[in-house]
Amino acid sequence: MISDRKLEHLLICKHFDVQYKNKKTGLKDIELVHKALPEIDKEKIDISTSIFGKKLNSPLFITAITGGHPSATTINRELAIAAESEKIALGLGSQRAAVENKDLIESYSVAREYAPSTLLVGNIGAPQIEYASKAVEMLDGDILAVHLNPLQESIQPEGDLDASGYVESIGRIVDEVDIPVLIKETGTGISGSDAKLLEEQNVSYIDVAGAGGTSWAAVETYRSEDKYLGELFWDWGIPTAVSTVEVSNSVDIPIISSGGIRTGLDAAKAIALGADSVGMALPIMKKAFIGHGEIIKFIKLFNESLKIAMFLVGASNIEELKNSSLIIKGETKEWLDLRGFNTEKYARRRN
Amino acid sequence: MISDRKLEHLLICKHFDVQYKNKKTGLKDIELVHKALPEIDKEKIDISTSIFGKKLNSPLFITAITGGHPSATTINRELAIAAESEKIALGLGSQRAAVENKDLIESYSVAREYAPSTLLVGNIGAPQIEYASKAVEMLDGDILAVHLNPLQESIQPEGDLDASGYVESIGRIVDEVDIPVLIKETGTGISGSDAKLLEEQNVSYIDVAGAGGTSWAAVETYRSEDKYLGELFWDWGIPTAVSTVEVSNSVDIPIISSGGIRTGLDAAKAIALGADSVGMALPIMKKAFIGHGEIIKFIKLFNESLKIAMFLVGASNIEELKNSSLIIKGETKEWLDLRGFNTEKYARRRN
Amino acid sequence: MISDRKLEHLLICKHFDVQYKNKKTGLKDIELVHKALPEIDKEKIDISTSIFGKKLNSPLFITAITGGHPSATTINRELAIAAESEKIALGLGSQRAAVENKDLIESYSVAREYAPSTLLVGNIGAPQIEYASKAVEMLDGDILAVHLNPLQESIQPEGDLDASGYVESIGRIVDEVDIPVLIKETGTGISGSDAKLLEEQNVSYIDVAGAGGTSWAAVETYRSEDKYLGELFWDWGIPTAVSTVEVSNSVDIPIISSGGIRTGLDAAKAIALGADSVGMALPIMKKAFIGHGEIIKFIKLFNESLKIAMFLVGASNIEELKNSSLIIKGETKEWLDLRGFNTEKYARRRN
Amino acid sequence: MISDRKLEHLLICKHFDVQYKNKKTGLKDIELVHKALPEIDKEKIDISTSIFGKKLNSPLFITAITGGHPSATTINRELAIAAESEKIALGLGSQRAAVENKDLIESYSVAREYAPSTLLVGNIGAPQIEYASKAVEMLDGDILAVHLNPLQESIQPEGDLDASGYVESIGRIVDEVDIPVLIKETGTGISGSDAKLLEEQNVSYIDVAGAGGTSWAAVETYRSEDKYLGELFWDWGIPTAVSTVEVSNSVDIPIISSGGIRTGLDAAKAIALGADSVGMALPIMKKAFIGHGEIIKFIKLFNESLKIAMFLVGASNIEELKNSSLIIKGETKEWLDLRGFNTEKYARRRN
Numbered sequence A, B, C, D: 001m002i003s004d005r006k007l008e009h010l011l012i013c014k015h016f017d018v019q020y021k022n023k024k025t026g027l028k029d030i031e032l033v034h035k036a037l038p039e040i041d042k043e044k045i046d047i048s049t050s051i052f053g054k055k056l057n058s059p060l061f062i063t064a065i066t067g068g069h070p071s072a073t074t075i076n077r078e079l080a081i082a083a084e085s086e087k088i089a090l091g092l093g094s095q096r097a098a099v100e101n102k103d104l105i106e107s108y109s110v111a112r113e114y115a116p117s118t119l120l121v122g123n124i125g126a127p128q129i130e131y132a133s134k135a136v137e138m139l140d141g142d143i144l145a146v147h148l149n150p151l152q153e154s155i156q157p158e159g160d161l162d163a164s165g166y167v168e169s170i171g172r173i174v175d176e177v178d179i180p181v182l183i184k185e186t187g188t189g190i191s192g193s194d195a196k197l198l199e200e201q202n203v204s205y206i207d208v209a210g211a212g213g214t215s216w217a218a219v220e221t222y223r224s225e226d227k228y229l230g231e232l233f234w235d236w237g238i239p240t241a242v243s244t245v246e247v248s249n250s251v252d253i254p255i256i257s258s259g260g261i262r263t264g265l266d267a268a269k270a271i272a273l274g275a276d277s278v279g280m281a282l283p284i285m286k287k288a289f290i291g292h293g294e295i296i297k298f299i300k301l302f303n304e305s306l307k308i309a310m311f312l313v314g315a316s317n318i319e320e321l322k323n324s325s326l327i328i329k330g331e332t333k334e335w336l337d338l339r340g341f342n343t344e345k346y347a348r349r350r351n
């Protein structure tokens, strides 16, 4: 049952090492250029962002984590309390389970109950895209995220492996549902050309969810009896730093950088690379098991470290951070140079 | 006696570490670019290949392993049962021994007996190229492979070290024998310019058999009393990834990439680098000692992982895989750039 | 109290590892090109430098260390005796404490007492720049250093985080005080563009104090109960080698290279990269706890190793050293190339 | 006494690790390109070289090792027997001691006694260049080597540190003595521009003796009470691979590549990089303590491994080896690119 699988995923992610091993996000290859003369007041740094009319206190999204199992209700409640308190965007897990079984709706709607005002993001997988309208109806959400996860589908025994026609169905759903549609990967990244295909379908937002954080091949390896395929593809994907540059240079719609973002410093780098917001799942999920207090503490620390990074590059708001100088080294540079993305321009900005 | 040497080779390869140490295939430097939107149905992915009129179920060759010793008969029988069952190409070891001693023919012909329909590849060394016609006669093979192994000849005490005139004799043999001739290295690779020489002699197929897998200097080191020379040249050769790019950019005839190919993911990279098929010897030889069941399991897993890699780059057949985007990093890039091969073009393909 | 904090800083720097961890100065990436034919007499090598009219025996500055606490009096006395004996420039720690509490003046003025003739550098932090005139008055110094330390201010609980208007106030102070003004970082480096801003304000000297030596995030981590932010920013900054190239290529005023300089060989590299002098704090502070004898021994060894490096590149004085050939490798090269600084010109000088 | 120092050097080199630590020759960055089709007969490979009219059986020089101490007589006798037997060039240590004390002449002349026909190289240090004529007189040598060793002079207590005027005196000596003059470093390399200076003085031969093998800073560190300076400069110098490329691209006279050459494979790389011969000191010195039998075995193995490398690149003589394709990777490439030497041309030769 889907519902059991959801619980399994949560427990595996909580207890085992599900992150990329030899491949990393590439954010270690990024160096923000220190400004000894920031010429700003750190107390006045503004990290708020406006997303589809809602003003949020931080560019941090809690990206899709869970739903569809009784124990998910608690997790989503804790996430919602924290998201509402800190006024940040909250993504829910795939709503497929609740479309198929109405008893499970509460495990999602609990989020809106405890987070009445903040930005709430529904979620459905591309293979279940025909459920989109029902997912939107069931939840008073602000955005619907459609997730792409061909790697996980390939490794998990129950995987849905017919990915043909997704682009077209995404276009159809964008027209059908009356809230903005966000397309997200789940940890293997999106290339510049795939991002262009999505923009042509009028999606409103892209979450690159690149490689380097949670690996869904890893998660499914723990679930499989035969570990061979999962281990072989454990490190597959486009690193988050690369994917962020590829997508932000290929489309005009706003983008979230996620997949292995762990600190406000990572976030500052990702935003300076071209993202509008950043997302995190795994570390916040772990705090959610303890309670909203821990999540709130974590978010505050995240915001504080983002502000310090911004202070040290002299950026008083997200827009200025997006124009800060940075260096792209190592494999991330190799990748981007070969793909034809200009790495020099980032190093020769104003500071 | 040759026959004993053949057994020795098998046992050394089975029990000792005969692979390259500090030099690798270079396939770790290759990153296929993930397609979050594959737009294909994985179940419909077609990995079949047609080789000289024979349709095979997979681009995987079992490359030359053995023959010429009673115990080789069992190995070749098991290989043949598996190759026939999975419909993949099977290469036999050098037929020199049987040309010189007819009693040993059975150790080769057993393969055709148990693999009546699949593509069977005979084998003779360049130093014994005058045996070519006899090798063809003795075996109902589809192709004759002539192997080049100057490194092994240099290290082994019995080595044949006069390599002059090989190009011309290859040309002569191509005319003489009535089946297509494939030229293969044995694990140190073929350069672009050597490949051109071979194409000019009208050979039909080239197997690069590059460095990074089985090292014949290594094998001969275990056989020698004085290990000095074998250890010194253990890591000599052109890495498989480099050799694949060099050869595929230099000639128009089809090529096999081999030497350290170990998984369907390696295979996908090698094909995207320009190979038409891939080959493997060492891992399959090890399974052959257990029996054809193990080989079949291994081939199925290989095919499955190749298909997953193809799904994740949105390639529904081998031809599309050959046009998938990939990144060439590190030493492999250094090598190819210096040799004048364009590494950017691979990174800027359709996806 | 500031005074206690000063003591804490000294003790932490003496007893704990306060240096950068994963980021280094970049001087390991620099190779001076050996001249087998130096064509000079090592005994005649002249490492003296003239700074604002004072002739010093070595380009080595002891950069700002301490003051403002009774125990600092001893340190500054020992530093002064050694600096006077070896005729090198001596910097004092921030004079803020003494501006706020006259009892502490002696901990600074002791330096002039024991170093009547050498170049003495006063010090005030940019956040306390309004104290500049008082700092100048209190001490018979030759230069006033104004230090920039946004990183430390960000990590320390008592940090002053309003860095707006610093550029303008620096300009004002330059006009106000009647001795030359030197602007220094404290271990995170100065970019080429910040250096230009400073030159426009008519400052006389810049000490890049780059990353790779003492990390003030590290020092403050030891002082904090919550280590999270300090650890996150421990390695923040522009490496000394990079900062030296950036600044020396951006401005015409003289510059000090410091931050992790540890030997005369490091110094030779930094000068060949464009510095006029070099500075050191941490290792000299440690010797100062033992006494001036140790400092003097250390300076003599420093001078001797600088001379050997100069001999081996055939440079008979600092000016010639500045024109010696050197290679810039690795990450330092990556950084400089991306920032648009020509790394070839250093490699193609006369030798 | 010089004589004692000579013994000390021998014993230190025999018993301690005197080689470069973090810096290497750069020969690991060099890859000869394998030729699967050598098109030559290994038995016919000719590694003989003609030097100033003398035909030698191998391009291997035993470079300057010792003399000037009674125990050196034995070493030089063993070296001579081996050099005569294998017909390779033999260099003697600095003859200074014997110029100053005639009793020590025998420790040098023993070499000619036991090596009546092979090429014998005398030796004098640049600081004692006025002894040149006497050194030539004393020994029936074919060439006089003048060695440059500013690093050793800097680290050893007795060092001669006035290196001014060397270029001119070398020119004078070239005119004065009636045998060809070879200039050699002693393990820190020669730059392209220094080589040009030497060619202008009409020297006949240059031995680059680059960094990566025996380090004279290391040797002198073991002799010093204070290890500081020796350790600091232990790894100073131009790596052998770099120096070989720099010099061979800057002058037309023949060059020896040495400094860390250890095998025939190293030698093949050095020759393909532009050297005419190669040299070795440390490993041969160690064999000399055992006896000429060991040296002869070592030389035979060296020749054999050189021939294998030549076979595998299809080079039938030294001249062809000099035109074999090779790849220059890593730091060696970084260094050469920055210095303006074309690294591509080596990769695009005939094979």
Ligand SMILES: Cc1cc2nc3c(=O)[nH]c(=O)nc-3n(C[C@H](O)[C@H](O)[C@H](O)COP(=O)(O)O)c2cc1C
Residues within 6 Å of the ligand: A009, A010, A013, A063, A064, A065, A066, A092, A093, A094, A123, A145, A146, A147, A184, A185, A186, A187, A209, A212, A213, A214, A258, A259, A260, A261, A279, A280, A281, A282, A283, A285
């Ligand atoms: C326990 C868990 C469950 C997840 N479930 C979903 C999901 O239902 N839908 C979805 O779009 N992404 C899901 N994700 C993926 C995340 O939203 C995110 O894209 C990915 O984990 C990479 O981010 P991270 O490295 O910060 O974890 C899940 C992640 C975790 C850890």
Ligand SMILES: Cc1cc2nc3c(=O)[nH]c(=O)nc-3n(C[C@H](O)[C@H](O)[C@H](O)COP(=O)(O)O)c2cc1C
Residues within 6 Å of the ligand: B009, B010, B013, B063, B064, B065, B066, B092, B093, B094, B123, B145, B146, B147, B184, B185, B186, B187, B209, B212, B213, B214, B258, B259, B260, B261, B279, B280, B281, B282, B283, B285
């Ligand atoms: C035990 C063994 C025997 C081999 N014998 C032959 C042979 O007779 N003829 C030949 O062309 N190659 C021979 N090869 C070489 C292989 O065909 C292949 O080119 C090489 O091993 C590299 O591939 P691998 O890394 O997958 O093993 C042999 C390989 C092995 C392991």
Ligand SMILES: Cc1cc2nc3c(=O)[nH]c(=O)nc-3n(C[C@H](O)[C@H](O)[C@H](O)COP(=O)(O)O)c2cc1C
Residues within 6 Å of the ligand: C009, C010, C013, C063, C064, C065, C066, C092, C093, C094, C123, C145, C146, C147, C184, C185, C186, C187, C209, C212, C213, C214, C258, C259, C260, C261, C279, C280, C281, C282, C283, C285
């Ligand atoms: C104990 C200690 C105290 C310092 N206090 C000051 C100070 O008061 N003012 C200042 O400008 N820099 C101060 N610095 C910074 C140094 O002057 C120098 O810029 C920095 O430590 C980097 O150099 P290093 O790596 O050689 O230590 C201090 C450094 C140390 C180690």
Ligand SMILES: Cc1cc2nc3c(=O)[nH]c(=O)nc-3n(C[C@H](O)[C@H](O)[C@H](O)COP(=O)(O)O)c2cc1C
Residues within 6 Å of the ligand: D009, D010, D013, D063, D064, D065, D066, D092, D093, D094, D123, D145, D146, D147, D184, D185, D186, D187, D209, D212, D213, D214, D258, D259, D260, D261, D279, D280, D281, D282, D283, D285
């Ligand atoms: C024990 C010993 C003594 C040496 N003495 C001399 C010498 O007297 N004159 C000289 O030119 N080089 C001398 N050398 C330097 C060598 O000729 C050679 O240039 C250097 O050791 C680098 O080569 P290697 O790495 O093969 O040892 C000596 C080397 C050794 C190991």
